[in-house]
Amino acid sequence: MADARKLNLMLAVTAAVILIGSFGALAYTFMPQGDPDIVSINGVDYAWDDIFNDRETVTFTANDLTFEGVSLGELVLDSGVQNPESHMFRLTGIDGYQKDVAWNDIQGGYLTLEKHRAVFPSLTQSAWVRDLASIEVV
Amino acid sequence: MDKYRVLAGIILFGSLWGMLECMLGEVSPSWFPGGAFLGGFIGLGLMMLTRRLYGTMWMQLGMAIVAGALRFWAPVGTCVICSALAIMAEGLVFEFIFNRPVFNIHGSGPLNVRSAKTLALLGVISGFVIYTVGYMFTQIMTPVLTGGIFTWANFTHNLPVMVGAGFFAAVFGAISVPMAVLSMRPLHLSVKKRVYYRAAAGMSACCWLLVFGFFHLV
Numbered sequence: 001m002a003d004a005r006k007l008n009l010m011l012a013v014t015a016a017v018i019l020i021g022s023f024g025a026l027a028y029t030f031m032p033q034g035d036p037d038i039v040s041i042n043g044v045d046y047a048w049d050d051i052f053n054d055r056e057t058v059t060f061t062a063n064d065l066t067f068e069g070v071s072l073g074e075l076v077l078d079s080g081v082q083n084p085e086s087h088m089f090r091l092t093g094i095d096g097y098q099k100d101v102a103w104n105d106i107q108g109g110y111l112t113l114e115k116h117r118a119v120f121p122s123l124t125q126s127a128w129v130r131d132l133a134s135i136e137v138v
Numbered sequence: 139m140d141k142y143r144v145l146a147g148i149i150l151f152g153s154l155w156g157m158l159e160c161m162l163g164e165v166s167p168s169w170f171p172g173g174a175f176l177g178g179f180i181g182l183g184l185m186m187l188t189r190r191l192y193g194t195m196w197m198q199l200g201m202a203i204v205a206g207a208l209r210f211w212a213p214v215g216t217c218v219i220c221s222a223l224a225i226m227a228e229g230l231v232f233e234f235i236f237n238r239p240v241f242n243i244h245g246s247g248p249l250n251v252r253s254a255k256t257l258a259l260l261g262v263i264s265g266f267v268i269y270t271v272g273y274m275f276t277q278i279m280t281p282v283l284t285g286g287i288f289t290w291a292n293f294t295h296n297l298p299v300m301v302g303a304g305f306f307a308a309v310f311g312a313i314s315v316p317m318a319v320l321s322m323r324p325l326h327l328s329v330k331k332r333v334y335y336r337a338a339a340g341m342s343a344c345c346w347l348l349v350f351g352f353f354h355l356v
Contacts (some may be wrong), residue, residue, distance in 0.1 A: 004256075007240065011259035018266045018308055026302030088287070098295040100287050126220050126280045127287075 029095040034133030036094055039116070041135045042079040051075070052113050060110060062121035069110030069119060076106055081137055090138045091118055094131040100138065101127060143331075144194050146338040152204025153345035155184045159205060159225065160212035160349050171306035177228055177272060178265035178310030181205070185232045186243065186318035195237050202229020208346060212353045219284060220276040227275035228268045235264050243319050257316040265311015270304035 038045050055070045076084060084103045092098045101109070101120065105127070109120040117130040158180050166172030185198040206225040235241060241260065277296065281288040329337075 008253075008256055008259070011256060011263065015259045015262035015308075015312075018262055019305065022266060022301050022305035022308060025298040026305045028298045029302045090292075092295075095299060096295065097299045098292050100289050100292055102287060123286050124220060124280050124284045126276060 029097075032094045032133075033092070033096055034094050036116070036131065036133075039111070039132050039134065041075055042081050042137050044079040046075065046079075048113065048116055051111060058110070060119075060121060062119050063125065067110065067112050067114075067119055069112040072109035072111055072118060073107035075111065076135065079135075084137075087137045090136040091129040091132060092134045092136070093129045094133045097129055099127050099129055143334065144192055144197055145200075146335055147188060147192055148197055148200040149204055149342045150338040151184055151188050152201035153208060153342040155181060155201060156205035156208030156225075157345035157349055159209045159221065160353070163212075163221070164352075171303065173224075173273075174269055174303055174306035175310055177224070177269040178307030179314045181225065181228050182232070182261070182265055182268055182307075182311050183314035183318045185229065185236075186315050187322055189236055190243050190319050190322045196233055198232050198236075199226075199229040202226050202232075205229075208349055212349050220280050223279050223283075224272035224276045227272040231268045231271045232264070235267065252319075254316045254320060257319050258312045261311035261313065261315030262308045263311075264315065266304045266308035268311075269307030270300055273300045273303060 034040070037049070038047055039051070040046075051070055055074070057068050057070055059066060059068050061067070076089065081087065084106070086103075088100050088102060089106050090098060090100050101118075101123070105120045105122050108122050109118055111117070111132065112119055115130040116132055117128055118132050118135075119128050159176050162176060162180070163172060166175070181202075185201065188197060188201065202225050206222040206229075209225055210219070210222040236243070243257075274293075277293055277300070278288055280286065
């Protein structure tokens, strides 16, 4: 009986820590870490609407799904990155999700208006970043 | 329990789990935490159900491998390998938690876990741990297996996203674990072996055919 009470107490404390901690983390991810209408590439701000109004949109497939998007490689070059092949690129979403991607993948990647997402046909979805806030050169 | 009955159970419940992962993943709306529901409610619920029914350790890892293998053939969510790996990792974590004698839910352990309150608390913990560890596992293993880049800087930066997503799995686990354990009694099979094996084989085949038919033929 005492063992059961001790077990319940231990489980209750652990469950409370998990619920409070995970809810806190969830709330943190809902706090936008950037302007949702703008993506910053190498320190240059681009409005999402301008990206899709000013540039050619192409249809492409990734993981057997069809998307429409703008070439990410061209945008990165437009932002003034020098020697892109010698750098890695750190993509960060508005929820803080972050991925490092090589230039080869950036060259074949796209930005989609739907979900403001960076899509890489050469990589799995875990490397795709939705609600993209910034691309930094690292 | 007869090892062949357990094997048939692994294939049956693993196929059912994999089929639900594929089908529910397809219809889940974007606002709904579908991954947490599939891990914390469907996956954990089925693993608890079978642990209660069969009382066999490591059976649930086998189910997860079958479910992951079936999930691998359904192109839902654009990251098939992530989902398949996550399911297998969830099965492994389940075994690490519920193979401890203190959490014996089959009825022969030193401390029977029976009260709904205890089971709900256990559901919060196991739902969170199973889903979050599965998520972390895929963050590490998917780039390694698919030629992407894994960095600890990315991993640690993404911890709030992974832990935050675990909140929903914890809530779903608090519902699924008491439901699965309290609604079932340990299995004392009275059905004839031939009927049991035929039913298990037929239902497993249905799950696989449904997935292949839906995603590759329709």
